[in-house]
Amino acid sequence: MDKIDRMRAFALVAQNASFTIAAQRMGRSARLVSKYVADLEGALGVQLLNRTTRSVSLTDAGATYLSLCAPLLEGFDELEERVRNEQASLRGAIHISAPTGFGSVRLAPSLARFAEKHPHVELDLRFSDRRVSIVEEGIDLAIRIGPLRDSSLKLRQLGRMPLVVCASPEYLQRVGRPERPSDLSAHECILDGNMTEPTVWRFAVDGQEEAVQVNGRFRMNAPAGSARLAAAGAAIARCPAYTVSEALKSGDLVELFPRNRVAPYVVAALFPQNRRLTTRVRALIDHLAGDAALCTDAA
Incomplete structure (x- = not known):
């Protein structure tokens, strides 16, 4: 069994707290994903996940293993992507978090323009007015407006919103x-x-x-x-x-x-400091930063 498949199965289950969602994202059955994780735990000799009929959570050993294997998986994905694809033919999924209103009114049309240029990129949009944990929820890119409280994240300013x-x-x-x-x-x-x-x-x-x-x-x-x-x-x-x-x-x-009016709020793209940005995520950030309609003050 491929070690990377086992690591990927574990990481997806941990990030989504669900064997079902992990199976969907891998294109495998939930039973096979469960076997991947069990085989990984057997090879390591430690329990990585706490399982009940209603929930899945990380053990201490699982949290440590996730923090170490996630960058390896991202690096492997980037390696494959760079070798397989040219910049104009980006592939893969991008998981995006944004405020509901801004996401619907301004971000969605901009993402539609990006998707038209890159037909092989999948965009997973998660609109919410709560502050999500980017690392814990497996988000590649979060769009935020206003004061930025989390210093553990990198950011790129996309524009200003009065x-x-x-x-x-x-x-x-x-x-x-x-x-x-x-x-x-x-x-x-x-x-x-x-x-x-x-x-x-x-x-x-x-x-x-x-x-x-x-x-x-x-x-x-x-x-x-x-x-x-x-x-x-x-x-x-x-x-x-x-x-x-x-x-x-x-x-x-x-x-x-x-x-x-006081100084406008900053509209920014946030991503984890310790995560390598894939080519497709970098391309999306560049697109958003260059999209004048995203932050235009129509008021």
Whole structure:
């Protein structure tokens, strides 16, 4: 039995916590994948996985073995890819994580353009508004917007995305329009649960950054949801420009304090420091960095 197949089976089971998913990704039966892992454990003389009828998890020895074998598998894949394919004929899967709204509105069209150029590349898109663990969930590339907290990851900046404070005409007519950023403390604001300081909004005022304390009954972890809630007249929202550009054009939302925008958020591609980037992932990052439509401020 091929040792690489056994290592790959183990790594896929560990990364997906599932024999079924690992079997699907290898194109083998779940029974054969289970045999691969059992034979690997037998050859090593240690248990790598804890198995129950409902879950699969790593043992301490399994975690150590995964950290050592994963780079070897990635290096082997890159070696095969470089020998077998030219840059214009990329092959293989890329597992991508991105925020739901940005992924649907901006990233998906860009990925469609990339896929058209590279018909043999498979794109596994995982849109979520929670912060996924790239290493633990087997992600090749994560797209993130805003403050980047994980220093263990490498990143490449793809563009910049302004934050827009806005409200519906109905809300402004009903409650009154705030004249300056500090007036927001007396208004109903939608708090972003993804932010480290959801009740503090920052503005550029007279050449300096001003922090405004805001409050509100609504807390959201999805910017697109905040934009729709604001358009419904419920409260004032602070959202990335891509989520409100159409509503601003239609008049469903009105931007407040456009001259007081703070520095835009960074849109970045993140990947593990200790992982060699395959040719196909490097090609995708280059494509995203060069795609002007990805981060255009249409607001």
